[in-house]
Amino acid sequence: MFEIKNVSRVFGQEYALKNISLEIKGGLNFIIGASGSGKTTLLKILSGLDQDFTGEAYYRQQSLKALSTEEKSEYYNKKIGIVWQEFNLIDDLSVFDNIKMPLYLNDAMSDELVMYTMKQLKINELANQKVRNLSGGQKQRVAIARELVKNPEVIIADEPTAALDPKSASIIVNILKQIAKTRTVIIVTHDRSMLDDKSSIYEMDKGEIISTTLKEQGKTITSKKTTNPALSLKRALSVSITNVKSKIGRYAVLALAILVSTSFLLMNTSGSIQNSSQNGFEELYESIGEGLLDVEIAASFISAGGMSGSEDEQKPAVDVNQDIAGLYDKYLKDERVEHVVFAQAVGNIKVVIDGKEHTIETSNNVPVFKKLLAGKMPMGDGNEVVVSSSLGDIVGLSNKELIGKTIDLSGTLFNWDSGQPVEMPVGTTTTIVGVADTTMVVENNGEFKEYPVDDSFFFSKSSVMEMRGQANMASKTSNFSMRAKSPEDMISLKDELLANGIVPNGRFELVEDMVRLNDQAKEQSGSAVIVISVLALVVSLAVSFMTAAMRKKEYAIYKINGYTNSHLTKITLLEYLLVGIAAIVLFLVTSPLINMAMKSFTGSGIVDVTTFAIAGGLIILLSGLCGVVASMVIPTVNMFKSLKSGDR
Numbered sequence: 001m002f003e004i005k006n007v008s009r010v011f012g013q014e015y016a017l018k019n020i021s022l023e024i025k026g027g028l029n030f031i032i033g034a035s036g037s038g039k040t041t042l043l044k045i046l047s048g049l050d051q052d053f054t055g056e057a058y059y060r061q062q063s064l065k066a067l068s069t070e071e072k073s074e075y076y077n078k079k080i081g082i083v084w085q086e087f088n089l090i091d092d093l094s095v096f097d098n099i100k101m102p103l104y105l106n107d108a109m110s111d112e113l114v115m116y117t118m119k120q121l122k123i124n125e126l127a128n129q130k131v132r133n134l135s136g137g138q139k140q141r142v143a144i145a146r147e148l149v150k151n152p153e154v155i156i157a158d159e160p161t162a163a164l165d166p167k168s169a170s171i172i173v174n175i176l177k178q179i180a181k182t183r184t185v186i187i188v189t190h191d192r193s194m195l196d197d198k199s200s201i202y203e204m205d206k207g208e209i210i211s212t213t214l215k216e217q218g219k220t221i222t223s224k225k226t227t228n229p230a231l232s233l234k235r236a237l238s239v240s241i242t243n244v245k246s247k248i249g250r251y252a253v254l255a256l257a258i259l260v261s262t263s264f265l266l267m268n269t270s271g272s273i274q275n276s277s278q279n280g281f282e283e284l285y286e287s288i289g290e291g292l293l294d295v296e297i298a299a300s301f302i303s304a305g306g307m308s309g310s311e312d313e314q315k316p317a318v319d320v321n322q323d324i325a326g327l328y329d330k331y332l333k334d335e336r337v338e339h340v341v342f343a344q345a346v347g348n349i350k351v352v353i354d355g356k357e358h359t360i361e362t363s364n365n366v367p368v369f370k371k372l373l374a375g376k377m378p379m380g381d382g383n384e385v386v387v388s389s390s391l392g393d394i395v396g397l398s399n400k401e402l403i404g405k406t407i408d409l410s411g412t413l414f415n416w417d418s419g420q421p422v423e424m425p426v427g428t429t430t431t432i433v434g435v436a437d438t439t440m441v442v443e444n445n446g447e448f449k450e451y452p453v454d455d456s457f458f459f460s461k462s463s464v465m466e467m468r469g470q471a472n473m474a475s476k477t478s479n480f481s482m483r484a485k486s487p488e489d490m491i492s493l494k495d496e497l498l499a500n501g502i503v504p505n506g507r508f509e510l511v512e513d514m515v516r517l518n519d520q521a522k523e524q525s526g527s528a529v530i531v532i533s534v535l536a537l538v539v540s541l542a543v544s545f546m547t548a549a550m551r552k553k554e555y556a557i558y559k560i561n562g563y564t565n566s567h568l569t570k571i572t573l574l575e576y577l578l579v580g581i582a583a584i585v586l587f588l589v590t591s592p593l594i595n596m597a598m599k600s601f602t603g604s605g606i607v608d609v610t611t612f613a614i615a616g617g618l619i620i621l622l623s624g625l626c627g628v629v630a631s632m633v634i635p636t637v638n639m640f641k642s643l644k645s646g647d648r
């Protein structure tokens with residue numbers, strides 16, 4: 001069965017095996033000798049674990065030195081079974097799952113075979129117990145059962161009784177002797193009490209065979225025709241599920257770590273970083289109103305000395321005239337503009353509504369637009385108007401009821417064409433399309449005061465033109481005001497107007513300061529979030545790597561039962577896929593909490609389906625990455641070192 005010809009193994013200058021030759025046939029075989037005599041070195045060669053020797057070693061004419069990775073996998077899974085002094089079972093798996101483990105690579109996998117073997121070894125009642133709770137003798141029986149289900153041609157036992165009490169040791173020896181009746185058993189030991197006169201005995205000393213006692217051979221299993229062990233995706237998933245279940249705490253921590261890093265990464269990717277200075281904006285909006293973002297364009301105004309700059313401030317007040325023709329139409333369709341309204345003041349207004357005439361008090365103020373309360377802005381082609389909500393109080397109609405009413409409006413306009421104000425009567429029949437809050441907010445020493453401006457009417461272009469025509473005004477263009485969609489849009493509009501030689505009016509400095517502050521805070525909280533997410537990512541990867549490193553012995557146990565690196569990588573990646581799925585479920589369950597945390601940290605939360613989809617994708621990506629990092633440990637596993645750890 002085994003043929004060893006002139007084999008030597010040297011470590012440094014020292015010979016662990018010195019030109020030994022032996023043949024092992026069927027039945028029970030003992031390799032004995034004192035500590036350091038070379039028994040383990042020989043065992044490693046017989047089991048294909050050490051291929052770095054001189055001479056020749058064959059198993060059934062197959063060179064052990066030339067075994068490829070695939071051939072080794074087949075050798076371990078179908079031809080030989082190794083029973084170790086320290087059992088080498090997976091402590092967190094049940095007795096049943098430990099014994100079944102090699103069978104996933106085997107076409108003949110069946111739970112009945114596992115049950116049958118457990119019965120034979122009288123451990124069937126322990127089937128569901130975790131291995132870590134068993135006695136040494138019970139563990140060794142589980143280890144033997146795991147090797148037996150493979151139906152191997154040879155069982156090699158390395159000091160199988162050394163860790164057992166005498167009673168358990170004698171049970172194990174008897175079991176091995178029984179097994180030797182049907183297949184080859186090789187026992188490596190220094191315990192001479194195990195020997196009997198029916199077994200072949202090879203005695204070693206200082207790396208040499210010093211005596212050989214050959215006895216009549218028992219039965220051997222005729223060489224089996226076997227195939228390369230394969231692990232289907234379904235079976236790999238079964239192994240992964242069993243593993244995850246057995247170490248649920250470890251995988252829960254991983255899922256949690258992935259969840260935390262995803263949450264922080266989400267703050268970067270979903271662009272939801274807001275910040276505390278947003279509150280500053282909100283406060284301003286609340287006190288000043290959305291009018292904070294208004295950009296006013298006037299054909300003429302009196303400048304107190306320019307927009308800013310100490311030099312300009314010294315300049316005397318000047319009349320500024322600028323050509324604003326066409327600008328209303330231009331900005332009506334601009335992406336950055338929320339709405340455009342004419343700032344056309346009409347005095348002595350009388351409104352006929354539902355046949356009744358109402359007089360509106362003249363404020364001598366330009367119309368004030370704080371906020372649209374109902375309807376829409378007067379930006380259509382026909383005669384349209386937005387009125388103050390105070391009109392509703394005067395005529396006894398709600399904001400909603402006002403909308404759609406056609407009114408006759410009359411009043412006066414001042415024509416300045418001659419340089420002197422000439423009051424002209426005007427009138428228009430127009431339809432109410434919206435109702436606005438027309439309260440004026442004035443800031444005085446940091447305090448905001450509100451004044452109602454009831455004669456604020458906002459006309460569409462055609463109504464304004466109609467009235468300006470009646471007042472014989474030469475200019476076809478009235479002053480107007482446009483509201484930017486965002487602070488950034490407002491600044492961009494101002495810059496564009498200035499570049500085109502138009503001086504606009506608005507609270508630009510205030511908004512510019514806010515934008516600057518906002519950007520700074522965004523940058524700071526953005527980099528804090530990046531640092532935290534990178535940290536969380538590193539922690540997840542480190543936890544994965546460390547967990548994998550802690551599993552080296554477990555991976556070695558799989559390998560000595562025939563699993564290849566690619567089988568184990570498949571299992572590990574599937575485990576991390578399961579972790580990812582668990583993290584997604586955890587994310588969905590805890591999303592209200594995560595939402596709250598993100599809101600308090602960044603000012604905005606995860607609310608929409610897109611964010612949830614990104615979260616799902618990120619979790620799977622991260623789990624995959626952790627799986628890949630964990631899998632990198634697999635090829636580095638030194639089987640013999642991991643399985644004999646602490647033994648040398």
Ligand SMILES: Nc1ncnc2c1ncn2[C@@H]1O[C@H](COP(=O)(O)OP(=O)(O)OP(=O)(O)O)[C@@H](O)[C@H]1O
Nearest residue numbers: 011015016033034035036037038039040041042190
């Ligand atoms: N990896 C190694 N590196 C260096 N020396 C080694 C190594 N493995 C074995 N040796 C040496 O080879 C000799 C034989 O060791 P081996 O482990 O085969 O003996 P053994 O009979 O199995 O001993 P024990 O019963 O104590 O396990 C010893 O002198 C040992 O120090």
